[in-house]
Amino acid sequence: MATILTLAGDGIGPEIMTQAIDVLKAVNEKFSLDLTLESGLIGGVAIDATGEPLPDETLARARAADAVLLGAVGGPKWDTIERSKRPERGLLKIRGELGLFANLRVAKLYPQLANASSIKPEIISGLDLLIVRELTGGIYFGEPRGIRTLENGEQQGYNTMVYSTSEIQRIGKVAFELAKTRAQAAGTAAKVCSVDKANVLEVTELWKQTMIQMQQAEYSDVALSHMYADNACMQLIKDPKQFDVMVTGNMFGDILSDEAAMLTGSIGMLPSASLDEDGKGMYEPCHGSAPDIAGQDKANPLATILSVAMMLRYTFKQEEAAQAIEQAVSDVLDDGLRTLDILDSSEAGLKQVGCQEMGQAVLAKL
Amino acid sequence: MATILTLAGDGIGPEIMTQAIDVLKAVNEKFSLDLTLESGLIGGVAIDATGEPLPDETLARARAADAVLLGAVGGPKWDTIERSKRPERGLLKIRGELGLFANLRVAKLYPQLANASSIKPEIISGLDLLIVRELTGGIYFGEPRGIRTLENGEQQGYNTMVYSTSEIQRIGKVAFELAKTRAQAAGTAAKVCSVDKANVLEVTELWKQTMIQMQQAEYSDVALSHMYADNACMQLIKDPKQFDVMVTGNMFGDILSDEAAMLTGSIGMLPSASLDEDGKGMYEPCHGSAPDIAGQDKANPLATILSVAMMLRYTFKQEEAAQAIEQAVSDVLDDGLRTLDILDSSEAGLKQVGCQEMGQAVLAKL
Ligand SMILES: CC(C)[C@H](C(=O)O)[C@@H](O)C(=O)O
Ligand SMILES: CC(C)[C@H](C(=O)O)[C@@H](O)C(=O)O
Numbered sequence: 001m002a003t004i005l006t007l008a009g010d011g012i013g014p015e016i017m018t019q020a021i022d023v024l025k026a027v028n029e030k031f032s033l034d035l036t037l038e039s040g041l042i043g044g045v046a047i048d049a050t051g052e053p054l055p056d057e058t059l060a061r062a063r064a065a066d067a068v069l070l071g072a073v074g075g076p077k078w079d080t081i082e083r084s085k086r087p088e089r090g091l092l093k094i095r096g097e098l099g100l101f102a103n104l105r106v107a108k109l110y111p112q113l114a115n116a117s118s119i120k121p122e123i124i125s126g127l128d129l130l131i132v133r134e135l136t137g138g139i140y141f142g143e144p145r146g147i148r149t150l151e152n153g154e155q156q157g158y159n160t161m162v163y164s165t166s167e168i169q170r171i172g173k174v175a176f177e178l179a180k181t182r183a184q185a186a187g188t189a190a191k192v193c194s195v196d197k198a199n200v201l202e203v204t205e206l207w208k209q210t211m212i213q214m215q216q217a218e219y220s221d222v223a224l225s226h227m228y229a230d231n232a233c234m235q236l237i238k239d240p241k242q243f244d245v246m247v248t249g250n251m252f253g254d255i256l257s258d259e260a261a262m263l264t265g266s267i268g269m270l271p272s273a274s275l276d277e278d279g280k281g282m283y284e285p286c287h288g289s290a291p292d293i294a295g296q297d298k299a300n301p302l303a304t305i306l307s308v309a310m311m312l313r314y315t316f317k318q319e320e321a322a323q324a325i326e327q328a329v330s331d332v333l334d335d336g337l338r339t340l341d342i343l344d345s346s347e348a349g350l351k352q353v354g355c356q357e358m359g360q361a362v363l364a365k366l
Numbered sequence: 367m368a369t370i371l372t373l374a375g376d377g378i379g380p381e382i383m384t385q386a387i388d389v390l391k392a393v394n395e396k397f398s399l400d401l402t403l404e405s406g407l408i409g410g411v412a413i414d415a416t417g418e419p420l421p422d423e424t425l426a427r428a429r430a431a432d433a434v435l436l437g438a439v440g441g442p443k444w445d446t447i448e449r450s451k452r453p454e455r456g457l458l459k460i461r462g463e464l465g466l467f468a469n470l471r472v473a474k475l476y477p478q479l480a481n482a483s484s485i486k487p488e489i490i491s492g493l494d495l496l497i498v499r500e501l502t503g504g505i506y507f508g509e510p511r512g513i514r515t516l517e518n519g520e521q522q523g524y525n526t527m528v529y530s531t532s533e534i535q536r537i538g539k540v541a542f543e544l545a546k547t548r549a550q551a552a553g554t555a556a557k558v559c560s561v562d563k564a565n566v567l568e569v570t571e572l573w574k575q576t577m578i579q580m581q582q583a584e585y586s587d588v589a590l591s592h593m594y595a596d597n598a599c600m601q602l603i604k605d606p607k608q609f610d611v612m613v614t615g616n617m618f619g620d621i622l623s624d625e626a627a628m629l630t631g632s633i634g635m636l637p638s639a640s641l642d643e644d645g646k647g648m649y650e651p652c653h654g655s656a657p658d659i660a661g662q663d664k665a666n667p668l669a670t671i672l673s674v675a676m677m678l679r680y681t682f683k684q685e686e687a688a689q690a691i692e693q694a695v696s697d698v699l700d701d702g703l704r705t706l707d708i709l710d711s712s713e714a715g716l717k718q719v720g721c722q723e724m725g726q727a728v729l730a731k732l
Binding site: 074083086088092118119120123139140142145146147150154155156157158159160161162163164165166197199200201202203204205206207229230231233234237238239251254255256257258259261262263265267 | 440449452454458484485486489505506508511512513516520521522523524525526527528529530531532563565566567568569570571572573595596597599600603604605617620621622623624625627628629631633
């Protein structure tokens with residue numbers, strides 16, 4: 001028996017979570033997974049209830065659980081409170097406290113949605129790219145940090161980007177291993193592109209050196225390339241299919257994974273996994289809490305549903321159940337069902353549906 | 367009389383500089399500008415000659431000059447030398463020493479080249495966007511920085527992202543003022559989008575607060591918006607025309623300006639200016655030294671030629687001469703002349719030319 005903690009969060013979080021939970025319950029039964037579901041508070045709703053974006057109780061239950069399924073956090077209501085108490089801090093804290101150092105974000109183009117992208121079809125058709133982002137280090141967590149008053153009376157803000165060899169090695173290992181697994185499945189050669197700014201930042205020079213050493217010592221079967229972050233950002237637009245697995249630090253990963261997601265034109269479809277050293281993980285959609293459409297049954301639940309599939313694959317090693325969900329999602333797209341964010345009004349034969357109808361359609365396919 | 371120091375640098379630097387100098391000499395005569403040209407060493411060629419990427423003599427002459435025109439620096443030959451001596455360090459040092467804190471990069475779509483982009487035409491047609499990047503602060507110059515050995519024997523790399531109120535104010539001022547000038551010229555309302563990661567980094571929270579204070583105190587006629595860097599990176603792909611002027615720090619600016627350039631599909635066309643507090647500046651193409659095609663007469667000299675136009679506009683206030691160059695460039699594109707990087711082989715009526723033929727064609731138009 002295993003336990004999953006669901007944290008719906010803010011904005012569209014609750015509605016997409018409702019659909020994902022239905023799907024999770026269905027596969028739980030169908031594949032006899034013996035999973036138990038609990039729910040907890042994070043983000044703005046947690047602030048409203050307890051004053052903290054990540055209450056101790058939630059953290060304790062997340063530690064006790066085998067996996068966490070997260071909706072989304074944040075919204076204008078909590079944008080003006082003191083920064084240590086904002087919803088995003090709850091997200092950063094749970095990542096840090098649970099040691100979820102490996103963030104996997106897949107930018108995959110669903111052929112049914114090829115037109116949704118602002119990129120020309122030939123550039124992105126067949127795109128399936130994995131970004132491995134370090135999630136508990138770098139400038140997100142580095143000390144010292146803060147805002148101080150200088151002697152001349154003006155203010156100065158400062159943050160520290162820091163990585164040690166062992167932090168780089170453990171995320172490098174995830175990237176190299178996943179590149180091998182993906183290559184095996186696809187029948188191609190394994191390759192990893194490590195993104196840095198080694199021509200300017202010493203911390204990323206250590207990053208680059210460490211990747212090179214790992215490749216030479218342990219992963220000579222994986223082709224390793226290096227790219228500066230600015231160039232990577234350009235190459236993703238010019239020719240994203242040149243990449244298979246990209247690995248980078250917390251901040252570059254934040255930027256590049258969002259960019260890669262937007263290439264597909266349908267960020268409402270993209271799941272993510274954040275894993276610790278033992279494969280325990282937190283799973284969440286790549287999109288945010290979309291407060292502007294919250295509570296209107298307009299949200300796309302598919303990224304959260306696909307996050308359930310990732311959870312079954314990575315934490316519970318239930319590949320068959322994971323694929324069943326992914327197939328069901330693909331099937332509803334084939335049927336022409338579209339939430340507003342992925343609706344192409346110039347295409348015939350599509351049916352606009354709400355969050356609930358989309359979720360229930362996936363459920364029916366299972 | 368004013369003096370311009372030309373620094374051709376490495377790779378394709380010398381060949382594009384030769385063409386730009388021809389153009390500069392022609393407008394100098396035509397508009398009686400009384401400009402004197404000198405040349406100096408920077409980057410790899412400077413390392414080869416003196417052991418330093420920015421020799422003292424070059425720095426002294428750059429200080430004495432009224433403007434600097436730079437080609438490009440760097441190449442594989444110098445990639446393995448000790449990092450404090452690499453070509454890029456020469457570039458960073460000249461920016462820092464001359465106080466060139468305001469980097470202006472325009473991402474403009476030439477209608478003749480609309481097909482070169484990987485973005486759909488309707489998304490980028492008419493794109494003309496200015497990125498104002500802080501260039502002498504932030505994590506590029508912040509201390510402490512380095513790689514140290516920890517007590518447990520492993521290594522740790524670290525850099526510091528730091529901005530003070532006055533640094534933010536002076537770059538903010540440049541952005542607000544340029545937004546007003548651009549709006550006046552275009553007959554539109556002035557707007558600035560400030561890019562930060564204030565939900566995570568304290569240093570960029572100070573950035574955001576400072577921008578807000580400036581807008582309220584001095585620029586209530588400019589609409590100010592804020593965007594997180596990850597979202598900005600997405601929005602540039604989804605709908606770049608929502609922006610007019612973007613302002614951000616050194617590192618986000620490095621990434622976003624390259625991304626914006628790539629949206630046009632023709633980074634070989636894009637010039638940049640790096641200005642100090644008195645409008646003195648260094649001008650250079652946005653592209654790099656392209657060692658793979660160096661010395662083969664394949665490079666596109668237009669970005670360097672357009673950098674000359676920027677120099678005439680910003681440092682010498684010679685708007686007429688600047689526009690004459692820009693018109694000449696547009697004319698040669700109308701004539702169908704294309705260097706390899708901007709050649710669309712599916713389009714009829716184009717003529718592939720080399721670096722020299724392209725430069726001389728611009729010259730003939732003047
Ligand atoms: C909300 C924010 C703190 C977060 C991040 O920057 O990591 C988000 O952008 C993400 O990528 O999950
Ligand atoms: C070459 C490098 C140091 C430089 C930078 O990062 O500033 C370049 O990418 C640029 O944008 O001019």
